[in-house]
Amino acid sequence: MSKRHSAKYKIDRRMGENLWGRPKSPVNKREYGPGQHGQRRKGKTSDYGLQLRAKQKLKGYYGDLSEKQFYKIYEEAVRLRGDTSEALIGLLETRLDAVVYRAKFVPTPFAARQFVNHGHVTVNGRKVNVGSYRCKVGDVIEVRQKSKELAIVLESVELAERDTPDYIEVDTSKKIAKLVRVPALADVPYAVKMEPNLVVEYYSR
Structure with a gap:
C-alpha cells in the first residue's frame, strides 16, 4: 500500500509548513517553497491571500480533498446551528x-x-x-x-x-x-495553526 510520501511532502513545501508534524518533512530543512522561485522574498499577503492559504492548508491536511468535496463540506457546515468554522472542523474530523x-x-x-x-x-x-x-x-x-x-x-x-x-x-x-x-477546534491536535474562520470568510465573499 502506497504511503504517498511525495504527495504530502509536496503540500508541506507548497505551504511552507510541516502540516502533519512528520519528522521527515522537507520543511524541517528548508521552509521556502519548491521550484526555482521558492526562495523569492514575499511581500505582505492580502486578506484574500490569507483566506486562500487557510483554505489550502485545511483542505490539504485532510488528504488534499478536491475543491468540490471541500466546498460541499463547507455548505453542510453553513446549514448547521452554531459557529460555522467549528462545525466545519467537526464535519472534517468525523469523516x-x-x-x-x-x-x-x-x-x-x-x-x-x-x-x-x-x-x-x-x-x-x-x-x-x-x-x-x-x-x-x-x-x-x-x-x-x-x-x-x-x-x-x-x-x-x-x-x-x-x-x-x-x-x-x-x-x-x-x-x-x-x-x-464531535470535537471543537481546540480539541484537534493539529501540528500547525489552522484558521477555519478564514476559510468561512473565503467562501462568504
Missing part, C-alpha cells in the same frame, strides 16, 4: 478516514483514505469503503480481522510522533476505535 487516522491505524490521512477504500475497516460491524462516510457519536470503527496484522497498521500504532485525541477511544490491541464526541 471515517479522519477517524482512522486519529486512531493511529495508519500513519497519514492519505493512507487512511486508501485503507478505507480498500475495505480494511468496519463501522458498527459493517464494512464501509468510503472515506467520506460520516461517523456518528458512539460509532465503533474497527480494522477488519484479516487486516489487523498488516505492516502499515502495526507500524502506525507504535508511532510516537502523535497521540490519540481524547474524543476518540482506542483499544490498540484490538484495533478498535469509538467516536466519543
Whole structure:
C-alpha cells in the first residue's frame, strides 16, 4: 500500500509548513517553497491571500480533498446551528478516514483514505469503503480481522510522533476505535495553526 510520501511532502513545501508534524518533512530543512522561485522574498499577503492559504492548508491536511468535496463540506457546515468554522472542523474530523487516522491505524490521512477504500475497516460491524462516510457519536470503527496484522497498521500504532485525541477511544490491541464526541477546534491536535474562520470568510465573499 502506497504511503504517498511525495504527495504530502509536496503540500508541506507548497505551504511552507510541516502540516502533519512528520519528522521527515522537507520543511524541517528548508521552509521556502519548491521550484526555482521558492526562495523569492514575499511581500505582505492580502486578506484574500490569507483566506486562500487557510483554505489550502485545511483542505490539504485532510488528504488534499478536491475543491468540490471541500466546498460541499463547507455548505453542510453553513446549514448547521452554531459557529460555522467549528462545525466545519467537526464535519472534517468525523469523516471515517479522519477517524482512522486519529486512531493511529495508519500513519497519514492519505493512507487512511486508501485503507478505507480498500475495505480494511468496519463501522458498527459493517464494512464501509468510503472515506467520506460520516461517523456518528458512539460509532465503533474497527480494522477488519484479516487486516489487523498488516505492516502499515502495526507500524502506525507504535508511532510516537502523535497521540490519540481524547474524543476518540482506542483499544490498540484490538484495533478498535469509538467516536466519543464531535470535537471543537481546540480539541484537534493539529501540528500547525489552522484558521477555519478564514476559510468561512473565503467562501462568504
